[in-house]
Amino acid sequence: xxxxxQIDITNDRVEEAFSTFFASHKFKLEVxxxxxxxxxxxxxxxxxxxxxxxxxxxxxxxxxxxTVDRNILRIAVYEFLYEGTVPKKVAINEALEIAxxxxxxxxxxxxxxxxxxxxxxxxxxPLPNPCPDKKKREQPHHxxxxx
Numbered sequence: 001x002x003x004x005x006q007i008d009i010t011n012d013r014v015e016e017a018f019s020t021f022f023a024s025h026k027f028k029l030e031v032x033x034x035x036x037x038x039x040x041x042x043x044x045x046x047x048x049x050x051x052x053x054x055x056x057x058x059x060x061x062x063x064x065x066x067t068v069d070r071n072i073l074r075i076a077v078y079e080f081l082y083e084g085t086v087p088k089k090v091a092i093n094e095a096l097e098i099a100x101x102x103x104x105x106x107x108x109x110x111x112x113x114x115x116x117x118x119x120x121x122x123x124x125x126p127l128p129n130p131c132p133d134k135k136k137r138e139q140p141h142h143x144x145x146x147x
Contacts, residue, residue: 003039004071042078049077056117068103088119
């Protein structure tokens with residue numbers, strides 16, 4: 001979330017955000033790879049992700065959302081669409097934990113509502129497989145606290 005926040009605020013390139021973040025944070029290689037995949041994917045599919053968030057968050061424009069909240073939503077929606085090994089309920093719960101830690105209790109309620117709405121949309125009208133040429137990833141799941 002911190003790297004997406006940095007990219008959102010500074011318009012840094014993804015690789016620049018990685019360099020800055022990982023220079024001051026030490027993680028296991030598998031956690032670094034997972035975090036990089038989430039950040040790259042969230043940035044690469046930002047238009048689609050933001051559209052889905054924007055059409056679900058009634059009366060809220062993306063640029064009016066708190067930067068932290070917007071990026072928590074982007075991570076969870078990326079996981080909904082592209083990380084087949086992460087159950088949607090787990091992605092929602094992790095997003096809420098991050099919101100409680102880095103944002104406000106009102107933000108957690110807002111994020112829960114938006115993600116629940118997107119989850120229902122996807123269950124009622126599944127999108128075509130966003131990665132038809134890729135098999136579902138079978139990576140170990142890591143809690144966001146490890147990223």
